Amino acid sequence: MTAHGASREALAAARERVDALTDSTSVDAGRLADELAAVTALLDREVSLRRVLTDPAQAGEAKAELVQRLLAGQVGGEATDLLSGMVRSRWSQSRDLVDALEELANIADFTAAQRSGTLDDVEDELFRFARIVSSSIGLRAALTDRKATTSAKSELLRSLLGGRAAVVTERLVTRLVTAPRGRSLEAGLESLSRLAAERRDRTVAVVTSAVPLSDPQKQRLGAALAKLYGRRMHLNLDVDPEVVGGIRVRVGDELINGSIADRIEDAGRRMAS
Incomplete structure (x- = not known):
């Protein structure tokens, strides 16, 4: 809001x-x-x-x-x-x-x-669901179809998330889909992700890399971003082989390109050494 x-x-x-x-x-x-x-x-x-x-x-x-x-x-x-x-x-x-x-x-x-100890899971599930929606035109169309009934959309989400996601995740997504209140599905999911991170006094960094990051790389990058922004960071990770420079980091509206990200990782390595 x-x-x-x-x-x-x-x-x-x-x-x-x-x-x-x-x-x-x-x-x-x-x-x-x-x-x-x-x-x-x-x-x-x-x-x-x-x-x-x-x-x-x-x-x-x-x-x-x-x-x-x-x-x-x-x-x-x-x-x-x-x-x-x-x-x-x-x-x-x-x-x-x-x-x-x-x-x-x-x-x-x-x-x-x-x-219940599931907040990390909820954060990650919201992010993954947003990625699925953005990559599936058919699913997005079904979830945003104004002619579809609330019960039909709820049933579709139960088939997708029921038993596969945390109860809170399913509840949040179902509310968003069945009562969008003028927002796009993508904007609503992004808002939920920000609010989830805020509950842990963290900021979300969306990290897209050409190859999966190793655990040490994730730890160094998280520590370097936390130092740069002055608060804890939650990394939402995605892999895209076409990322220029090997890595892209987005924090809110700010985009960090590969060359800058490399310098951040270098700073993280120096801190760890």
Whole structure:
């Protein structure tokens, strides 16, 4: 989510609240994710409702009371309290509230994966699935077909991911595919990968090499990139024999060509020696 002004501040506060909630082992992070996703779907459909909940002319407490009445018995107290706090904040656009809720649902799912020790698997599976989608025109068409039903897309994803990927991966991808909310599938998967890396306070580096990197090479490259960017790096690895210079590294919007990558590896070797 790209937030501006008031929405950025409101999102930051909401993320602090969801982090505080999911820090408690008594909170079922997976269930919270499902409930926040359900509320996201509700507000995505009900345009007039989300406008009321983000109307700056309405008192925050009155909006919070409306949330309590609407969601009573529908979702748990944690999800209700989160949304109640969010509607007390100011939002630049009503849609920003829905985008924020969706992000919180994803954060809760990544927290569930972290608790179960599968967060690394989820990160890697999201990356691999994105690569599969980008290389298969037929699969992408099936997953983005506006005429296909939600149940048909869900069943296709179950056949692809069920039993082969972490539960959280399947849940995240299914939500993205069945409720894209105007995004491309590729953009949604990239956003999920960034958020997964952020949960571990790391940045994703997409590394494409002409040949598979050895474990020592991966360790040196990871250490050198971490030193260069000042934070931990998660390497998503891909092999493409046609890569010029033998290796290409992309960190966010920044592309590092082969010659620079060679210098980074040299720096990593010097650090290891």
